Amino acid sequence: MESKPSNSLSSLIDQQVFPGDVVLDLSKMANQTIKLGSGLRQEGDAISVMKAGKLRFAKPNKYWVESSHKRYVPCAGDTVLGIVVDSKADNFLVDIKSPTIAFLPVLAFEGGTRRNIPKFEVGTLLYARVVKANTGMNPELACMDASGKAAEFGPLKDGYMFESSTGLSRMLLNSPTCPLLETLGKKLAFEIAVGLNGRVWVNATSPSIIILVANSIMKSESLSPVQQKIMVDNLLQRVQ
Amino acid sequence: MEQRLANAWRMTVNEKKFIETALLSDLRIDGRRPFDYRNLTIRFGREDGSSEVQLGQTHVMGFVTSQLVQPYRDRPNEGTLAIYTELSPMADPSFEAGRPAESAVELGRIIDRGLRESRAVDTESLCVVAGKWVWSLRIDLHILDNGGNLVDAANIAALASLLTFRRPECTLGGEDGQEVIIHAPEAREALPLTVHHLPIAITFAFIGDENTVVIDPSHFEEAVMGGRMTATLNANGDICAVQKAGGEGVIQSVIMQCLRIASVKAVDITRKIEDAVKSNNTERALRKIKRHPPSAVVDVIKAGQKGADNLLEENMEKPKQEIEDTIVSQSDDMDIETRSSNQNESKPRIDKNTSFIGGPSSWDPYSKGVNVDELKASLASRVAALPSEKMDTAPPVEPRVTVTDPPLTSTNAAPSSEENTGAGQQTNKEKTLKDAVKPKHKRKKKT
Amino acid sequence: MEYVSPEGLRLDGRRPMETRQLRAEIGVVSRADGSAVFEMGNTKVIAAVYGPREVQNRSQQINDKALVLCEYSIANFSTGDRMRKPKGDRLSMEISLVIRQTMEECILTHLMPRSQIDIFVQVLQADGGTRSACINAATLALADAGIPMCDLVTSCSAGYLNSTPLLDLNYVEDSAGGPDVIVGILPNLDKVTLLQMDAELQMDTFENVMQLAIEGCKAVANYLREILLEHTKKLESCRGV
Numbered sequence: 024m025e026s027k028p029s030n031s032l033s034s035l036i037d038q039q040v041f042p043g044d045v046v047l048d049l050s051k052m053a054n055q056t057i058k059l060g061s062g063l064r065q066e067g068d069a070i071s072v073m074k075a076g077k078l079r080f081a082k083p084n085k086y087w088v089e090s091s092h093k094r095y096v097p098c099a100g101d102t103v104l105g106i107v108v109d110s111k112a113d114n115f116l117v118d119i120k121s122p123t124i125a126f127l128p129v130l131a132f133e134g135g136t137r138r139n140i141p142k143f144e145v146g147t148l149l150y151a152r153v154v155k156a157n158t159g160m161n162p163e164l165a166c167m168d169a170s171g172k173a174a175e176f177g178p179l180k181d182g183y184m185f186e187s188s189t190g191l192s193r194m195l196l197n198s199p200t201c202p203l204l205e206t207l208g209k210k211l212a213f214e215i216a217v218g219l220n221g222r223v224w225v226n227a228t229s230p231s232i233i234i235l236v237a238n239s240i241m242k243s244e245s246l247s248p249v250q251q252k253i254m255v256d257n258l259l260q261r262v263q
Numbered sequence: 264m265e266q267r268l269a270n271a272w273r274m275t276v277n278e279k280k281f282i283e284t285a286l287l288s289d290l291r292i293d294g295r296r297p298f299d300y301r302n303l304t305i306r307f308g309r310e311d312g313s314s315e316v317q318l319g320q321t322h323v324m325g326f327v328t329s330q331l332v333q334p335y336r337d338r339p340n341e342g343t344l345a346i347y348t349e350l351s352p353m354a355d356p357s358f359e360a361g362r363p364a365e366s367a368v369e370l371g372r373i374i375d376r377g378l379r380e381s382r383a384v385d386t387e388s389l390c391v392v393a394g395k396w397v398w399s400l401r402i403d404l405h406i407l408d409n410g411g412n413l414v415d416a417a418n419i420a421a422l423a424s425l426l427t428f429r430r431p432e433c434t435l436g437g438e439d440g441q442e443v444i445i446h447a448p449e450a451r452e453a454l455p456l457t458v459h460h461l462p463i464a465i466t467f468a469f470i471g472d473e474n475t476v477v478i479d480p481s482h483f484e485e486a487v488m489g490g491r492m493t494a495t496l497n498a499n500g501d502i503c504a505v506q507k508a509g510g511e512g513v514i515q516s517v518i519m520q521c522l523r524i525a526s527v528k529a530v531d532i533t534r535k536i537e538d539a540v541k542s543n544n545t546e547r548a549l550r551k552i553k554r555h556p557p558s559a560v561v562d563v564i565k566a567g568q569k570g571a572d573n574l575l576e577e578n579m580e581k582p583k584q585e586i587e588d589t590i591v592s593q594s595d596d597m598d599i600e601t602r603s604s605n606q607n608e609s610k611p612r613i614d615k616n617t618s619f620i621g622g623p624s625s626w627d628p629y630s631k632g633v634n635v636d637e638l639k640a641s642l643a644s645r646v647a648a649l650p651s652e653k654m655d656t657a658p659p660v661e662p663r664v665t666v667t668d669p670p671l672t673s674t675n676a677a678p679s680s681e682e683n684t685g686a687g688q689q690t691n692k693e694k695t696l697k698d699a700v701k702p703k704h705k706r707k708k709k710t
Numbered sequence: 711m712e713y714v715s716p717e718g719l720r721l722d723g724r725r726p727m728e729t730r731q732l733r734a735e736i737g738v739v740s741r742a743d744g745s746a747v748f749e750m751g752n753t754k755v756i757a758a759v760y761g762p763r764e765v766q767n768r769s770q771q772i773n774d775k776a777l778v779l780c781e782y783s784i785a786n787f788s789t790g791d792r793m794r795k796p797k798g799d800r801l802s803m804e805i806s807l808v809i810r811q812t813m814e815e816c817i818l819t820h821l822m823p824r825s826q827i828d829i830f831v832q833v834l835q836a837d838g839g840t841r842s843a844c845i846n847a848a849t850l851a852l853a854d855a856g857i858p859m860c861d862l863v864t865s866c867s868a869g870y871l872n873s874t875p876l877l878d879l880n881y882v883e884d885s886a887g888g889p890d891v892i893v894g895i896l897p898n899l900d901k902v903t904l905l906q907m908d909a910e911l912q913m914d915t916f917e918n919v920m921q922l923a924i925e926g927c928k929a930v931a932n933y934l935r936e937i938l939l940e941h942t943k944k945l946e947s948c949r950g951v
Contacts (some may be wrong), residue, residue, distance in 0.1 A: 368804055372801075393809055502907065503912065506907075507904060508808040509894070511903070512895070513903075515920070519917055526913065
């Protein structure tokens with residue numbers, strides 16, 4: 024169950040933290056295993072912060088710091104949008120805005136065997152999942168979920184992709200749905216795929232809808248939920 | 264090899280197809296129409312001849328410097344003009360440090376041809392001693408951010424810096440009359456360059472089918488385009504240069520159509536540049552005014568005193584009341600300046616000092632044109648009165664006074680006799696004016 | 711100075727709409743895969759093509775197209791005064807870029823992925839119109855090397871002096887300070903691929919001058935076709951066909 028390791032920690036969850044802040048003191052906690060996500064590191068008995076952002080906690084024992092940047096630090100389990108750069112014998116080289124290029128094994132598709140290796144040309148957009156992301160190694164991707172089903176992963180056809188920051192992508196993937204997408208969805212019909220690495224793909228029947236959705240998402244970077252709703256309403260009114 | 268792959272910026276197949284499909288219905292990915300330019304902002308630095316241009320996301324800075332050199336042998340009475348471009352890797356991940364890439368050279372040459380061949384800058388006026396000394400102008404263009412269409416933005420930066428550049432005045436002297444003496448800008452007013460016309464570069468991109476032409480491509484569109492054409496024209500409709508270096512073939516009628524559209528856009532952009540330069544010149548004139556000694560101030564102030572009271576509530580924007588208003592403003596600095604600073608948040612002011620010293624300069628009256636004599640008189644009077652404000656020591660006023668003081672002292676410290684006499688005169692005036700002005704000050708503050 | 715006499719003759723006795731005498735020769739550099747010499751009056755240019763061959767600089771390799779590189783240099787002795795720096799200066803770099811992009815347009819690069827085509831152009835005698843001569847020579851050299859092209863590229867220059875449009879300027883007319891329009895076209899497709907202009911011109915005058923240059927290009931194209939036809943016939947007869 025959720026335990027309160029130390030007074031300082033419970034007050035820091037969902038708070039802004041800065042590099043150097045000590046968020047956990049292991050000596051004060053009983054025998055517990057804690058999972059450290061991105062932005063935290065262990066220095067002897069103290070867990071300190073590496074990146075400026077918000078400290079988050081998920082049951083049962085995972086802590087991480089959430090921040091928004093233009094480059095992506097790969098984390099296992101994330102869904103990302105990658106661009107195929109090259110294909111080798113065993114892997115596709117896929118660019119996911121991480122420090123090193125990611126590998127996508129040619130067999131990592133549903134029902135993938137040596138006989139039906141997919142052919143991706145350079146520049147294909149893929150929706151994939153990060154399987155392994157250890158420091159110093161190239162991250163590994165897969166186009167199927169943990170149980171081996173295809174589940175929407177794979178190449179994305181048509182549409183338009185643009186880049187955003189990682190924070191914006193996370194906001195778009197919020198549940199409940201962020202007000203921006205909700206308001207847009209009420210009036211327009213479109214398809215959207217969001218990668219946690221700061222890439223967003225939009226598809227709709229007419230180019231004007233795509234351009235409208237793309238530009239409104241790009242503009243909502245620094246707006247609060249209420250402001251987003253207002254901006255979208257204005258845009259839609261102007262168009263219709 | 265993998266590292267290099269990870270660093271480059273890529274385009275997906277989807278984007279390329281989408282840009283082309285959207286263009287079929289006359290839509291561009293940033294919402295513009297095919298022949299719309301992005302937002303253009305032109306700002307100037309503190310030095311003469313430095314400009315900063317922002318065209319959408321593209322950011323370019325231009326600097327003009329001059330030097331006396333020996334002329335070319337085949338052109339003994341003409342000055343020279345050289346353009347250097349600096350495409351730093353900061354602007355775009357694909358630029359490399361070191362040797363200029365081909366695109367950098369092409370950029371420099373297009374702007375160079377537009378300015379030189381069309382004789383936009385009068386090089387003969389740059390001659391000092393025919394055959395021996397001429398002015399050599401050097402335009403440095405630094406690309407800070409590559410958002411597409413560097414040529415147009417860099418060209419505007421070059422033109423803006425040329426228009427605001429002032430070269431030092433020089434005279435012939437010395438024993439044999441052959442020595443050239445360059446005068447410091449404080450001693451003699453620096454001269455502007457003679458620019459006959461402004462050649463504006465307009466870039467078109469041919470995307471997909473030859474019939475799709477867009478103006479001012481962003482860097483996404485540049486990555487997708489099949490060919491590009493840059494036309495340099497001036498506002499009179501003369502074509503100064505055309506550059507279409509290979510790339511997709513187009514039929515002749517499309518080229519003529521592009522040129523016609525370009526001539527319309529050129530007029531637009533010329534006007535924007537001229538407006539920006541004009542407002543910058545007004546600002547600089549105000550900055551310069553400080554240096555001149557206040558003359559004939561006493562009469563003006565006496566005349567103004569009578570009307571000062573009545574004019575408190577009147578609208579400050581009436582040019583006729585400039586003089587009286589400035590005197591009023593000395594006492595009502597607080598109110599007036601806060602009002603004017605609110606008015607002018609949208610106006611780009613690089614030099615913070617002007618918004619304080621040139622308190623009147625942040626008012627609208629000066630945008631209608633500057634009457635230099637009135638300005639001199641009004642500013643001189645407030646310069647004289649400012650030290651007297653210090654003595655009143657109303658707390659809110661002090662912070663402002665401390666800010667205004669350093670610039671005053673810096674200009675006063677300039678090593679020229681004129682400045683010193685100016686300062687002396689100011690202190691003299693202080694004594695004469697204090698009595699006249701001080702009671703008014705106190706009264707205004709109470710109300 | 712009068713560049714067009716009242717009778718309508720230019721300084722070298724041509725009419726305003728005449729090109730200079732054209733002369734071309736194919737297969738002059740034995741080591742190159744394709745080569746040609748092209749003369750327009752006194753301007754003489756030699757072009758050599760190597761390729762398609764392995765990309766020398768792996769990092770520049772393009773996966774789905776051939777890489778086209780071009781180097782333009784002026785011989786020291788080509789102009790009146792001895793030139794100091796034949797290549798590497800900004801003018802040469804720009805002209806190299808221009809020629810490369812023009813030739814790239816006509817070469818079917820997608821048929822030769824991951825390979826490299828080198829075009830070397832050297833000006834032996836410069837008497838105006840060097841850029842056009844280089845492009846014409848490069849076209850012949852590419853045809854000699856058998857590189858697949860969608861069309862020939864031909865180029866010609868034109869100017870406007872004494873209120874007359876003049877075709878194919880020589881050095882004296884070029885340095886008169888009047889406008890100088892260089893056009894490169896794909897003659898069969900009738901498309902303009904290269905267009906460069908210097909100095910000032912009014913819009914309608916520009917249209918006339920450009921039209922004249924295009925006509926000149928078409929005349930050069932006819933000549934190039936003749937030359938290529940002759941050369942092919944010669945090759946056939948050599949092989950005893």
